[in-house]
Amino acid sequence: MIECKRISKTYKSGEIETEALKDVSFIINKGEFVAIMGPSGSGKSTLMHIIGCLDTPTSGEYLLDDKDVSKLTDDELADIRVQKIGFVFQAYNLLPRATVLRNVMLPLVYAGVSKEERENRAKEALQGSAFPENFWNHYSNQLSGGMMQRVAIARALVNNPTLILADEPTGNLDTKTGEMVLETFQRLHQEQGRTIVLITHEPYVAEHAERVIRIRDGDIVEDGKVKNRRVINNHNHNAK
Amino acid sequence: MKVQDILQETYTALSANKARSGLTILGIVIGIGSVIAMVSIGQGASGTITASIEGLGSNLLTVMPGTIQPGSGIVSSGRGTGQTLVTSDAEALRQISGVAYISPERQSRFQVVYSGNNTNTTVIGILPDYEQARNIGLADGSFITDANIRSVARVAVLGPTVAQDLFGEGNDPVGKTIRINRLNFKVIGVTQTKGSAGFFNPDDTLFVPLTTMQKILAGGEHLSTIAISVYEKNLMPIVQEEATFLLAQLHRVDPMNPDFSIISQADILGTLTQVTDTFTIFLAAVAGISLIVGGIGIMNMMLTTVTERTREIGLRKSIGAKKKDISMQFLAEAVMLTFLGGGIGVALGWILSILVSSFAGIATSVSFSTILLAFGVSAAIGIIFGYYPARRAASLNPIEALRYE
Numbered sequence: 001m002i003e004c005k006r007i008s009k010t011y012k013s014g015e016i017e018t019e020a021l022k023d024v025s026f027i028i029n030k031g032e033f034v035a036i037m038g039p040s041g042s043g044k045s046t047l048m049h050i051i052g053c054l055d056t057p058t059s060g061e062y063l064l065d066d067k068d069v070s071k072l073t074d075d076e077l078a079d080i081r082v083q084k085i086g087f088v089f090q091a092y093n094l095l096p097r098a099t100v101l102r103n104v105m106l107p108l109v110y111a112g113v114s115k116e117e118r119e120n121r122a123k124e125a126l127q128g129s130a131f132p133e134n135f136w137n138h139y140s141n142q143l144s145g146g147m148m149q150r151v152a153i154a155r156a157l158v159n160n161p162t163l164i165l166a167d168e169p170t171g172n173l174d175t176k177t178g179e180m181v182l183e184t185f186q187r188l189h190q191e192q193g194r195t196i197v198l199i200t201h202e203p204y205v206a207e208h209a210e211r212v213i214r215i216r217d218g219d220i221v222e223d224g225k226v227k228n229r230r231v232i233n234n235h236n237h238n239a240k
Numbered sequence: 241m242k243v244q245d246i247l248q249e250t251y252t253a254l255s256a257n258k259a260r261s262g263l264t265i266l267g268i269v270i271g272i273g274s275v276i277a278m279v280s281i282g283q284g285a286s287g288t289i290t291a292s293i294e295g296l297g298s299n300l301l302t303v304m305p306g307t308i309q310p311g312s313g314i315v316s317s318g319r320g321t322g323q324t325l326v327t328s329d330a331e332a333l334r335q336i337s338g339v340a341y342i343s344p345e346r347q348s349r350f351q352v353v354y355s356g357n358n359t360n361t362t363v364i365g366i367l368p369d370y371e372q373a374r375n376i377g378l379a380d381g382s383f384i385t386d387a388n389i390r391s392v393a394r395v396a397v398l399g400p401t402v403a404q405d406l407f408g409e410g411n412d413p414v415g416k417t418i419r420i421n422r423l424n425f426k427v428i429g430v431t432q433t434k435g436s437a438g439f440f441n442p443d444d445t446l447f448v449p450l451t452t453m454q455k456i457l458a459g460g461e462h463l464s465t466i467a468i469s470v471y472e473k474n475l476m477p478i479v480q481e482e483a484t485f486l487l488a489q490l491h492r493v494d495p496m497n498p499d500f501s502i503i504s505q506a507d508i509l510g511t512l513t514q515v516t517d518t519f520t521i522f523l524a525a526v527a528g529i530s531l532i533v534g535g536i537g538i539m540n541m542m543l544t545t546v547t548e549r550t551r552e553i554g555l556r557k558s559i560g561a562k563k564k565d566i567s568m569q570f571l572a573e574a575v576m577l578t579f580l581g582g583g584i585g586v587a588l589g590w591i592l593s594i595l596v597s598s599f600a601g602i603a604t605s606v607s608f609s610t611i612l613l614a615f616g617v618s619a620a621i622g623i624i625f626g627y628y629p630a631r632r633a634a635s636l637n638p639i640e641a642l643r644y645e
Contacts, residue, residue: 054558054638075562082560089642093555097256109245110560155559 001195002028002051002163007060007070009046009218020046021057022218028197030162033189035198035206035226038215045167047215048199052085052165053077065162082111086156090168092148094140094155100126101136104154111159125158126151128192129184146177153184157194164188164196170205182208183232208232241565250572253545261577264541268581268621269588271531272614276589278527279610281596282520284603289512293505295375295434299340299473301480303333303466303487303502323462324491324499327450330466332490336482341469343373346453346462352446353419354406361402362445363420364464365453373469374442381414381429388449392456396425400433401444420446421457468502476504534581535621542574542629553633554641567634574626575619582618586611 009021020043028034038044049055050062053069054077062070069080086107094103104122113121126136129150135143140151149169156164166185170178186208188194198209206212207230214222254261305324330344346365351358370376371383379400388395398406398413407413413427425448434442454461470479480502487502488495546553553566593604 049639052558075564078557078560078562081558087558089555091551093551093642095552095555097252106556107559109241110556110562110565112242115244159560 001030001065002197003061003063004051005061005063007047007050007057007062009043009050009055010058020218021050023060024215024218024220025060026213026220026223028195030195031189031193033185033196033198033210035200035209035212036215037200037203037206037212039201042215043218044199044201044215046218048165048167048197051163051197052087053080078110082107082159084162086159086161086164088149088152088156088164088166088169090171092145092152092172094148094151096139096141098140099137100131100140100143100151103140103151104158107155107159121158121160122154125154128157128188129154130187144177145173146180149173149177149181150184153181153188157188162195164194165199166196167199168201169198170200170202178205179232186232204230241561241568246568246572249569250576253573254576260541264537265577265581265584267534267537268531268578268618269534269585271527271534272582272585272618273588273592274527274530275524275617276586276606276610276614277592277596277604278523279520280589280593280604280606281602282516282523283607283610284593284597284605285519286513286516287605288603289516290509292434293509293512299470299476300373300505301468301470301476301483301502302504303329303468303483303500304464305462305500323460325463325466326461327454327463329487329490330463332486333466333468333483336468336479336486338471338475338479339468340471341369341373341467343367343370343467343469344450344463345370345465345467346450346458347464348453348458350421350457352402352406354413354416357406357408359402359405361399361405363453363457364445364447365450365457366447367450370447370467373467376434377432379430379432380412381427383429384447384449389451392451393449394423394425394452394456395428395449396420397429397431397447398427399431399443399445399447401441402446403430420448423456476506480504531617531621535578535625538574538577538622539625539629541577542570542626543632545573546570546629546633549633550636550641550644553636554638554644557636557638558642563634566636567630570630570633571623571626574630575622578618578622578625579615582615585618586614589614 004024004026007021007024008019011018011020024047036044036047046055050057053064056072056077057070060070061068064080064084069077072080095106101119101122104125105118108118108121123136126133131147131150131154135147140148143151156166164185169181169185173181182205185196185198189196196209198205200206207226207228209226210229211225212222213220303325327344330342333339334342344367348363349360350363351360352363366384367389368384368386371378376383378397381397383397384395387393396418403413406418407416413430416427417424418427419425431443431447448457468479468483470476483502484498485495487500488498491499493499556566590606593606596602597604
């Protein structure tokens with residue numbers, strides 16, 4: 001369902017050309033939980049932007065749900081994003097002066113969903129990300145980091161996307177709350193069969209996924225199943 | 241993105257920074273408020289002048305001796321200096337169809353005395369038709385009659401200002417005897433107040449029979465003016481033309497270059513409204529400058545807002561907002577600011593114009609079209625000055641915007 005065929009990306013700044021991705025090819029199937037790992041400068045952010053339809057490759061094809069999206073215009077890409085991609089960012093990127101519910105409903109505003117349905121779907125998504133109900137009407141800037149990231153996950157879920165794309169989702173969190181977030185991803189993957197792509201530079205975080213794609217200097221250096229996968233036990237976690 | 245969503249976003253964004261929004265709005269409030277106040281003063285002045293010119297008699301043509309040089313002004317021309325107009329001219333003009341009243345007039349200034357009070361005023365010799373032609377109303381007593389004309393009677397009708405000057409408040413002048421140029425005249429009536437019409441105050445006049453004026457007071461058969469009252473407004477050009485030809489024939493002069501002039505009220509009104517219109521435009525332009533300054537304030541605030549909210553814009557774009565959605569959102573904010581400013585500005589301008597008319601005594605008028613225009617202008621300013629910041633926001637690259645610190 002996600003297919004990258006010989007994708008390259010070159011940035012030009014004046015006379016200097018930087019090749020961020022060199023002929024990258026891979027397939028991610030529906031229902032997979034994949035971590036894309038690599039040090040900074042490896043090209044993993046560029047790859048994320050292309051997978052997330054925020055950017056287009058210089059050459060190569062990118063098929064999302066069998067549709068080539070590598071040559072679309074900005075507004076067409078926006079349409080793809082609103083329907084098929086849910087983003088989770090390192091810095092949460094919530095609207096500070098809006099309630100949790102309104103934050104989660106925001107993608108539906110751009111998708112043109114009716115007001116009643118927005119609220120129902122937002123509540124569903126918040127339940128999906130295990131966000132406590134008594135905080136639904138709090139302003140997002142009154143929440144802790146872990147809570148904010150779960151609002152962001154709910155926002156990513158709300159338009160029922162083909163792909164959830166998480167860019168260093170635990171980067172701003174301590175280990176314990178980071179685990180809570182990773183647990184949420186594992187649960188969504190396991191229970192709802194969501195396709196999740198996790199971008200990280202930490203091997204520890206990547207080990208929570210099923211499959212790891214390692215990138216170095218714009219090239220895939222390793223692609224395979226995680227050997228000792230860390231699975232966070234839901235019950236144990238709640239017992240702590 | 242639906243209108244309702246845009247409004248909610250706008251409300252949230254503007255209320256998040258109330259002080260800044262308020263100050264930005266203030267710029268527009270002052271701009272729109274001063275435009276409304278200034279235009280209302282201009283329109284009030286033009287309304288007053290129009291009303292008082294029309295009050296001098298409707299559908300009136302005035303024949304004056306001598307020619308009026310184009311451009312030298314018709315309002316203060318040397319009336320009564322020429323001696324070419326005579327009573328028989330007036331009689332001849334009666335034959336033109338469409339003429340309602342003919343009022344031949346002879347005007348001069350004399351010293352008028354009543355028991356120690358004295359005033360120097362305009363004395364006009366008239367026929368009874370003057371009352372209809374010039375739209376004069378009587379406050380007290382009776383007007384000059386045909387019998388007065390025939391008998392060359394020494395009677396006078398006073399304008400209210402003259403009556404006030406000679407007799408003071410609360411005294412009835414009717415039946416009293418005054419002296420005009422050392423000759424005794426009996427006061428038979430007082431006219432109603434009409435108000436000043438620019439350079440000529442119809443209240444500061446005194447009326448005597450035309451024959452009395454010509455034979456006793458001033459001497460000579462000539463007239464200062466002949467007023468022609470026409471039945472209908474649309475007949476005025478025809479009557480004016482016919483009168484020109486008829487008088488030219490009587491005077492044996494070329495109708496293209498006559499020894500008299502016929503001016504209509506429309507001419508006088510035209511000149512005066514030209515003056516007041518220029519005045520209004522000048523005032524509005526001065527006020528308009530402050531409106532532009534207000535608009536620049538809006539642009540300044542919007543640019544700051546766009547920079548501050550770069551990450552938010554990046555987020556919105558990454559979750560599917562199109563360029564149009566982003567530019568609409570920021571444009572709506574700018575228009576909302578100017579619209580609020582426009583609304584408060586209209587109210588403020590209106591209050592100002594009321595204060596001006598009640599304290600400074602200058603007539604003002606706020607018209608519906610002015611208010612509509614003010615709203616239109618304020619919305620337009622929002623769009624014009626909000627367009628650039630909105631476009632800047634819409635064209636941000638989502639990747640870079642998300643990284644912005």
